[in-house]
Amino acid sequence: MTAIQDWVLAAGDTWWVQFVVFGLCTVDAFFPTVPSESVIVALSSLWASSSVPPIWLTALAGWGGAFAGDNIAYLIGRTVGWERFGFLRRGRGLAAVQAAERGLDRRALLFLMTARYIPFGRTAVNLTAGAVRYPWRRFWRRSLAATFVWSAYSCAIGAIAGSWFEDNHLLAITVAVVIAVVVALIVERLVSLLNNRLDRRHDRAVETSGQADAPEQAAAAVRADSEDECADVDSDDAQAEPSRSVERDLPTDEGHDGRRAASPT
Numbered sequence: 001m002t003a004i005q006d007w008v009l010a011a012g013d014t015w016w017v018q019f020v021v022f023g024l025c026t027v028d029a030f031f032p033t034v035p036s037e038s039v040i041v042a043l044s045s046l047w048a049s050s051s052v053p054p055i056w057l058t059a060l061a062g063w064g065g066a067f068a069g070d071n072i073a074y075l076i077g078r079t080v081g082w083e084r085f086g087f088l089r090r091g092r093g094l095a096a097v098q099a100a101e102r103g104l105d106r107r108a109l110l111f112l113m114t115a116r117y118i119p120f121g122r123t124a125v126n127l128t129a130g131a132v133r134y135p136w137r138r139f140w141r142r143s144l145a146a147t148f149v150w151s152a153y154s155c156a157i158g159a160i161a162g163s164w165f166e167d168n169h170l171l172a173i174t175v176a177v178v179i180a181v182v183v184a185l186i187v188e189r190l191v192s193l194l195n196n197r198l199d200r201r202h203d204r205a206v207e208t209s210g211q212a213d214a215p216e217q218a219a220a221a222v223r224a225d226s227e228d229e230c231a232d233v234d235s236d237d238a239q240a241e242p243s244r245s246v247e248r249d250l251p252t253d254e255g256h257d258g259r260r261a262a263s264p265t
Contacts, residue, residue, distance in 0.1 A: 012047075013052040021040060024065065027069065029126055038177050040151065041155075043055075043158065044159045044162065045162030048160075048161075049167075055159060059151050059155045062147075074130040077129060082097055085127070096115075100125040109142050112129075112142045117191050
């Protein structure tokens with residue numbers, strides 16, 4: 001056990017460990033099975049119990065990798081779409097894509113901030129944002145904020161849990177990862193409830209707006225029909241007016257007879 005702890009400490013204090021964090025957080029954006037959050041939590045826990053590696057470097061590497069991965073996934077979605085990924089065409093993956101489409105349409109900032117706490121959510125929202133041509137200028141700014149919050153949250157969980165077991169680094173890492181999983185499940189549930197509630201509120205608002213607009217639409221239709229009838233009447237009058245003018249211009253039979261009778265005298 002001591003040998004394993006020594007190896008963990010040695011690995012955590014190497015110069016390349018932050019590059020591993022960066023790479024895992026980048027790939028995790030389009031392959032959600034990569035344990036990027038668990039690695040950040042573990043390293044943060046190790047820092048709390050042994051002061052290595054520097055937690056600010058871990059947070060920075062996680063933030064940069066997550067931001068890079070989000071934008072790569074956005075580019076993939078914009079180029080090839082999300083349908084090429086089999087895990088997004090069925091089950092929870094498909095549900096995440098459908099939720100991403102609704103979220104981007106109704107409340108993009110909130111959804112980009114919370115989607116990464118839902119299974120397949122980060123991958124689905126990034127690919128879908130690119131596929132539906134969500135403006136990249138808005139996307140990268142909101143992704144920058146969302147990835148910062150996520151990286152800080154992951155480091156905080158690891159640091160808090162690691163501070164409880166300063167004398168046992170492996171136990172500190174194990175407890176930190178377990179706590180991170182439990183918290184992720186709770187956050188996932190809360191985010192799902194929040195999104196469902198906001199979806200219902202939006203649907204009710206749309207339905208109420210449609211009912212309120214119905215009388216105005218009916219009145220507009222009646223006005224349009226009245227205008228059409230008036231236009232038809234005006235058209236009939238316009239066609240009848242030349243006929244009456246022609247009748248006035250034509251000589252009557254009585255006039256012809258009078259002229260004929262007056263001619264011999």
